[in-house]
Amino acid sequence: MTNGTVDVAGIDAELRDEQEMVDRLYGRLDALRAQTRDRLVEVRRHGPSGSPQNRSERDAFATLYEDRLAQLEAVEERLAFGRLDLTDGARRYIGRIGLTDSEHASMLTDWRAPAAQAFYRATAAQPDDVVRRRHLVTRGRAVTGVEDEVLDLDHLAGSADGEASMAGLSGEGALLASLAAGRTGHMADIVATIQAEQDAIIRSDLQGSLVVQGGPGTGKTAVALHRAAYLLYAHRRLLERSGVLLVGPSRTFLRYIDQVLPSLGETGVVTSTIAELFPGVVATGVEDDAVSEIKGRPVWARIIERAVRQRERTPREATEISVDGRIVVVEPSDVASAIARARRGNRPHNLARTAFVRDMLSRLADQYIAQLGSPLAPEDRAEIVEELRTTREVRIALNLAWMPLTPQGLVRDLFSKPYRLEAAAPELTSRERRLLLRSADAEWTAADVPLLDEAAELLGEDDQAARAQARADAVRRDAELDYARRVLQSSGSDGLVSAEMLADRFAATGPRLTTAERAAADRTWTYGHVVVDEAQELSAMAWRMLLRRVPTRSMTIVGDVAQTSSAAGARSWQTMLDPLLRSSWRLSELTVNYRTPAEVADAAQRVARAAGLPVSRLTSARRVPGALAIERVDREGVAAAAAGQVRHWLDELDAGGSGGRIAVVGAPELLAEARAAVHALGLGEALGARATGPGVATLDSPVSLLTPRESKGLEFDVVVLLEPAQVMAASAGDLYVAMTRPTRALRVVHSAPLPPGLDPDA
């Protein structure tokens, strides 16, 4: 990379040229918008006449144009952000979407297209036919700067505009400017400044499981989201049918990232936390870490299986039942052999039960018929079987032997009936079993959800009608998709609107569900790709649940094993993933921290290392002198000092004019005190209307009060960290997370001694 000296006249000329090009690109965008609007008006003008088929097609086209218009509107911001000058003299502009002129010649290349890859990957050592890479800096539609990296100096020196191009241009400006910008409470895309090591991950193969390990702030979340957008672009046919699932650690986090994919033109990704993955169950209960750790252990696969088996039981004694004056006997030996036969099919409990019941009714019918003493016509036998089936005592006896079960019923019984848990879970100690016990009406917790899923899998859904309907829906859907695809090709609208979207509009009857909506409502849905963020938090049981949703194992797994706070989470990817994926996963690492100033990141790493966390290699992209400061006060003074910091930084950020966010991070009781102290300074408004209790995430207000766990995955301009030793006592991973949230400054307020690594005097 080469930077030259400033030449004002040269830069002005460059800016003028770029402005001209950018004007042409926006001109084309405007023309496309106008064209789409005209088509929309045209379609609507035809009014509501014609056959239902015509009407439905017209509606479909109307919505197609509406969607397309919405997408053309969404790419206004930084439509074009890069330019490649190639050795053959060609220039290629890189942007948010691809644009062609009216003659179909390319004007702008979509960042995800193969032709754009060199923009992110080319280096001086490996220039890939790129002479120069240029970042365009824009504000609105105006070009305010250009930043060049010259990759092939020899080539450039020989060309006519060599001198001007080298004048006053620097490479990393666009990146550093975006890193230093004030935060808004919502994550922004990084499409203009993706770095080479990130790009390699984003464009990595769809097949198999890719684990991305990286320290805090290395862009794991950003990379995961851009990879989802890339995969949808590169494998649209496959993924628009099967869907993409993105799993994040909390709703707050999912809200924090929810604008990134739409800004990249992708809206169909299903987002969920682990706790939300079992349709129909809302896991609002909270429990101790110790309890969720127990529930996350892989041994639950065996425990749940055993619990199901224990509901298939041979009675100790025979039961005599009177049917129409005759006695039939439910014999233990008959039940045992019917259970054995029903199990042979290896079907789930509720489905195998049908075979068991049929077998038992047949045995009882034999007994009944034997008492009649004369042979019977087949239809008479059927009648007797029906009679037995509807006899209450028979039903009770068969249910006692093989009860139809719901996942909720099975798991609820396990945790509320000590004898059931003891029988099913001999692997647990009696102390552990005591910890798990709770009342039958307790709310579901996040750690229950994978157990419910495991149970659902073993019980099976006794819902053949629904399955048949789902199969019929899928066939109809495929036909609609094919038709939509043909329509898109023939109308020249391919690219911006997916066939999936159009097919939704064509669906004239029944509920119009998108792939995302259908997938989210169906526990047995299998996705084409699953992206897991903060993956270190997942327990072994949570992984089992997730893997059921992606039998192809096509996954992007991003996380940091040093930031684990859940007691059931991973400390090593090998230990967690090898038993589940064997060796069929590949590891990539991200090593540059883009978020946190080096001063703060280094201190956080010292603390994490001193606590023995598996910290990964980390280089920080920038230094911010004074970024870390520590304030010692009396215990009584912590909240007031925190409020003082809030006041100071609100003023500072205000004065800076570019906005920004502050987070106060600490234990819940300290947050309550800090809240009161902020109010006492008359700054309650900055906490936002939605902040009704300690630890309620308020991403949209200037100041948030968060527990360390709630701050996971988020970032703020300034973090005021309260009593780090207390945070550390709960979890060293939590302290590492909390310290690495700020983009600008970390202020530590404490009364207790500092944890090792943080104390400057130690």
Ligand SMILES: Nc1ncnc2c1ncn2[C@@H]1O[C@H](COP(=O)(O)OP(=O)(O)OP(=O)(O)O)[C@@H](O)[C@H]1O
């Ligand atoms: N190439 C890039 N260009 C601009 N900004 C970037 C780039 N890579 C990362 N960032 C910024 O760095 C910050 C950290 O990124 P991100 O949240 O994805 O990191 P992370 O690895 O998931 O962090 P953590 O594990 O600490 O939650 C974000 O503000 C992101 O926009």
